[in-house]
Amino acid sequence: MSRSFFECIDVGSENCPCYLAETGDCLTCSRLAGLDYCDCKWQGVCIYNEFNWNGKKVKNPREEIATEIIAKKNYKGNIHILVLQGSKYLCQRFKFPGTFIFARNSDYKEIYEVPLSIMYVDSEKDQIHIAVKVISAKTKALMESNQKLLIKGPYRNGIIGLKALEKNKEGKMLILCRNMGLAPAVKLIDFYKDKKEIDLIMDDYRLEENFAQSYFDKLGIIPIRKNFKRDDDLQEIKKLIEEGSYDSTLIFTSDKYISIFEKLMEDKKNIAILNNSNMCCGEGICGACSYVDKNGEVIKMCKCQMKAKDKQKGGI
Amino acid sequence: MNRVVIIGSGWSGCSAAVTAKKAGADVVLLERTDMILGLGNVGGIMRNNGRFTACEENIQLGAGDLFHITDRLSRHVNIDFPGHKHASLYDVSKIEYEVRKYLLDMGIDIQLQSRVVDVEKKDSIIENLILENDEIIEGDVFIECTGSTGPMGNCLEYGNGCCMCIVRCPSFGPRVSISKKCGVDDIMGQRKDGSYGAFSGSCKLDKGSLSEDVVKQLNKTGVVILPVNKEDINESKLQMKVCQQYALREYAENIILLDTGHAKLMSSFVPLDKLRKIKGLEKAKYIDPYSGGKGNSIRYLSMAPRDNFMKINGVDNLFCGGEKSGLFVGHTEAITTGALAGHNSVRYLKGLRQLNLPNQLATGDIIAYANENIDKEEGLSMRYTFAGSDYFKRMKEKNLYTTDVEEIKKRVKKLNLDNIYEEKLL
Numbered sequence: 001m002s003r004s005f006f007e008c009i010d011v012g013s014e015n016c017p018c019y020l021a022e023t024g025d026c027l028t029c030s031r032l033a034g035l036d037y038c039d040c041k042w043q044g045v046c047i048y049n050e051f052n053w054n055g056k057k058v059k060n061p062r063e064e065i066a067t068e069i070i071a072k073k074n075y076k077g078n079i080h081i082l083v084l085q086g087s088k089y090l091c092q093r094f095k096f097p098g099t100f101i102f103a104r105n106s107d108y109k110e111i112y113e114v115p116l117s118i119m120y121v122d123s124e125k126d127q128i129h130i131a132v133k134v135i136s137a138k139t140k141a142l143m144e145s146n147q148k149l150l151i152k153g154p155y156r157n158g159i160i161g162l163k164a165l166e167k168n169k170e171g172k173m174l175i176l177c178r179n180m181g182l183a184p185a186v187k188l189i190d191f192y193k194d195k196k197e198i199d200l201i202m203d204d205y206r207l208e209e210n211f212a213q214s215y216f217d218k219l220g221i222i223p224i225r226k227n228f229k230r231d232d233d234l235q236e237i238k239k240l241i242e243e244g245s246y247d248s249t250l251i252f253t254s255d256k257y258i259s260i261f262e263k264l265m266e267d268k269k270n271i272a273i274l275n276n277s278n279m280c281c282g283e284g285i286c287g288a289c290s291y292v293d294k295n296g297e298v299i300k301m302c303k304c305q306m307k308a309k310d311k312q313k314g315g316i
Numbered sequence: 317m318n319r320v321v322i323i324g325s326g327w328s329g330c331s332a333a334v335t336a337k338k339a340g341a342d343v344v345l346l347e348r349t350d351m352i353l354g355l356g357n358v359g360g361i362m363r364n365n366g367r368f369t370a371c372e373e374n375i376q377l378g379a380g381d382l383f384h385i386t387d388r389l390s391r392h393v394n395i396d397f398p399g400h401k402h403a404s405l406y407d408v409s410k411i412e413y414e415v416r417k418y419l420l421d422m423g424i425d426i427q428l429q430s431r432v433v434d435v436e437k438k439d440s441i442i443e444n445l446i447l448e449n450d451e452i453i454e455g456d457v458f459i460e461c462t463g464s465t466g467p468m469g470n471c472l473e474y475g476n477g478c479c480m481c482i483v484r485c486p487s488f489g490p491r492v493s494i495s496k497k498c499g500v501d502d503i504m505g506q507r508k509d510g511s512y513g514a515f516s517g518s519c520k521l522d523k524g525s526l527s528e529d530v531v532k533q534l535n536k537t538g539v540v541i542l543p544v545n546k547e548d549i550n551e552s553k554l555q556m557k558v559c560q561q562y563a564l565r566e567y568a569e570n571i572i573l574l575d576t577g578h579a580k581l582m583s584s585f586v587p588l589d590k591l592r593k594i595k596g597l598e599k600a601k602y603i604d605p606y607s608g609g610k611g612n613s614i615r616y617l618s619m620a621p622r623d624n625f626m627k628i629n630g631v632d633n634l635f636c637g638g639e640k641s642g643l644f645v646g647h648t649e650a651i652t653t654g655a656l657a658g659h660n661s662v663r664y665l666k667g668l669r670q671l672n673l674p675n676q677l678a679t680g681d682i683i684a685y686a687n688e689n690i691d692k693e694e695g696l697s698m699r700y701t702f703a704g705s706d707y708f709k710r711m712k713e714k715n716l717y718t719t720d721v722e723e724i725k726k727r728v729k730k731l732n733l734d735n736i737y738e739e740k741l742l
Contacts, residue, residue, distance in 0.1 A: 046468030
């Protein structure tokens with residue numbers, strides 16, 4: 001009766017146990033959350049054991065790494081693609097769906113860190129592609145840099161409902177994406193292109209220039225172009241979903257369109273959505289990404305993985 | 317629907333499955349790992365001291381099925397070793413397959429790699445169990461046989477950390493206390509010094525790593541006793557172990573090996589360098605737990621308060637068996653408690669009066685005696701086994717201990733309980 005519906009995205013990873021273990025706030029281990037008995041559902045090496053073996057300290061805290069900006073391509077509408085020179089080590093960790101980083105210009109303080117989806121990883125050149133839309137202080141500061149960026153990662157919780165993807169390692173996948181949601185869609189397609197049959201429905205009507213098109217071309221995917229604001233288009237999408245027999249659907253849009261599409265879909269089981277929470281520290285410490293679910297439980301969205309339908313049901 | 321769902325397929329869970337099935341229920345046996353029998357896969361000792369009596373009582377009560385298998389698979393019968401007489405040693409390499417086959421042939425639905433992580437409850441009734449993969453398991457009555465060993469956090473907090481035992485928490489996930497999920501607090505056993513839990517009492521050595529002489533004697537007689545070097549004798553370690561029937565001076569001064577297929581080392585753990593100083597063990601290697609030189613699994617941290625019908629207090633349709641039901645040690649004790657829980661679960665379904673095994677039988681007496689003592693502070697540091705320590709003494713004092721099979725038959729018959737577990741209730 002005490003079971004939470006979420007799982008920590010970092011559990012069992014090289015970054016577990018994390019800062020929350022040190023403060024007695026672990027999202028998984030009861031002992032590292034102040035209780036004096038074992039009551040966890042983690043099916044892997046005991047976090048409490050790992051914490052003790054690590055001298056009761058955070059394991060592999062994410063640290064900033066200076067990366068060279070190899071290329072900067074500017075698109076209309078103040079969107080930019082940055083190509084960063086990473087390392088094999090980083091690129092291997094950044095290739096998974098839902099991965100994001102924090103990046104900042106080294107001339108600015110840490111409060112200028114921007115959470116950014118990894119758009120594409122070039123494994124041959126060990127390069128990382130990220131898309132940035134300049135909006136306000138943080139992104140403006142970031143784009144002032146032309147030579148180096150400090151990046152920190154991997155952070156893993158960019159997609160809510162990841163289990164919907166893992167459950168169907170082969171199969172047919174639909175991606176619905178809009179505006180900056182095109183960036184994580186690129187990586188997802190790259191990750192699954194050899195494993196799944198993928199259909200992509202894209203709304204780029206609000207973009208002055210489609211920054212992702214060249215990537216879609218390279219990955220051999222032909223997007224179906226729709227305007228998510230038009231009812232006729234939504235009805236056509238509904239029909240496509242009904243006829244497509246997809247075993248997973250990904251919605252990479254703002255929360256407004258996530259709700260619209262969820263209402264359109266009859267089978268809500270295998271849905272994954274973009275985690276649109278306000279990422280601030282990424283470590284579950286600051287609380288900026290928290291929401292309170294219907295039971296009054298505070299969920300830290302930078303760390304908590306759940307079914308997409310539970311996320312949509314819960315928050316206030 | 318008359319569905320009995322048993323959580324955990326160690327000896328007590330298997331025993332509960334057998335008696336519930338015999339009483340006519342549909343039985344589902346859920347197991348966290350890929351093998352049934354749990355610690356029964358590394359045990360092996362049967363019929364020693366008062367366990368002989370308990371075994372024969374169970375046979376007369378109609379729960380002889382599992383004992384017949386252990387008897388059939390015994391590598392050695394009627395052997396003595398320090399403090400113990402007329403023991404049988406079953407082959408741990410063969411037991412799992414045979415018991416599994418027997419249960420399947422009975423029509424018991426065994427679901428492996430099905431770890432229960434939570435319950436859905438209405439008032440004081442469990443309606444469903446929830447598995448790790450969110451699957452919902454429906455049932456009318458439930459029997460918790462999840463044991464009390466591990467998980468890793470407990471082995472670290474109260475022991476020497478994970479020693480890679482047969483429980484295999486990292487591979488299959490930690491044990492979950494179902495009664496605790498129902499809101500019933502677990503009772504934690506203590507050692508004499510007041511600390512919690514106890515070390516499992518034995519390890520297995522790879523026979524192939526022992527000297528030819530040791531292996532030859534083991535295969536022939538079932539027992540090898542090797543003196544420990546004087547400077548390495550550590551009697552204080554006896555207090556740490558769960559099996560108080562083996563917490564004897566001889567077990568500190570000697571290395572006692574029994575042949576259960578592997579070489580069963582009757583100590584919680586012995587550092588490998590010390591072990592290898594002993595003649596015949598120069599090349600010894602642990603195979604259970606893999607880090608038996610460092611420690612062993614920690615047990616007795618998760619008992620549920622129950623009545624003498626084996627029903628857990630506070631939950632109407634949850635019974636328990638094995639270590640979950642008290643500070644019991646051993647397979648015979650697990651089979652005894654499991655059998656009663658399985659039978660009474662069907663009586664609950666049928667709305668019949670529950671069976672209380674009388675204290676004229678050792679099997680009934682131990683269930684009641686363990687329950688009486690669990691509320692007392694000193695009771696938490698006691699262990700209950702037919703095979704030794706305080707309870708075997710009590711058995712002898714109460715004239716319950718006998719190896720006369722005819723006498724045991726008479727006792728059970730006199731109580732009108734012969735083959736009670738064979739009775740089909742549904």
